Amino acid sequence: MAISDQHKIFMVMSYYRNGVKEDGTWQYSIGLCMEEFREEFPDFAVEYTQFRQTLNVSSKNFQENGSVTRKAGSGRPKKRTPELIEEAREVMEETPGTSIRHLSQQLGLSVGTCNTLLKKDLHLFPYRLTSDNRLSSKS
Structure with missing residues (x-):
């Protein structure tokens, strides 16, 4: 099953919510984020590697664009104009x-x-x- 934008938003929010500041730097836990995700969406099966990759891309997009989705026009250019x-x-x-x-x-x-x-x-x-x-x- 494909990961929806709703899932991605929850992932990013949970990831930053579970962050802990140690020695002046923030430490984030993918494991805690995944546990919280499984509690919120118990019927949605996702593997750790897919979860980690989606979380990394979504958090990067969130930091750059303020949104978990890709920028408009960021895909492959079309030949069929x-x-x-x-x-x-x-x-x-x-x-x-x-x-x-x-x-x-x-x-x-x-x-x-x-x-x-x-x-x-x-x-x-x-x-x-x-x-x-x-x-x-x-x-």
């Missing part, structure tokens, strides 16, 4: 029989990206015309 989708639409309207390989060469994209673009964005699906060789009965 609206301009490329429109360009692919124009190519397919001009020559509907264009193969995905030729389309990828024209647009400068990979075959996989063009396939995804055609299916998900343009709702076009590849097919191949086949001839049906029927036997006719002699009269």
Whole structure:
């Protein structure tokens, strides 16, 4: 089960709440935080390594952004931009029989990206015309 934002918020709050100041430095316990998390969410199973990694990333995000979620636009950049989708639409309207390989060469994209673009964005699906060789009965 995926860890929700509600879980992440509770993790970070518990982590900082259980901190102890020793010799002028703060010491935080992941173990105490995990115990408190299991008491609050008894039906939610999470392994220690996944808990630790999520807590580290969430607390880092909280310190940098003031939120446990990622910054907007921090993911991988998309190749399927609206301009490329429109360009692919124009190519397919001009020559509907264009193969995905030729389309990828024209647009400068990979075959996989063009396939995804055609299916998900343009709702076009590849097919191949086949001839049906029927036997006719002699009269």
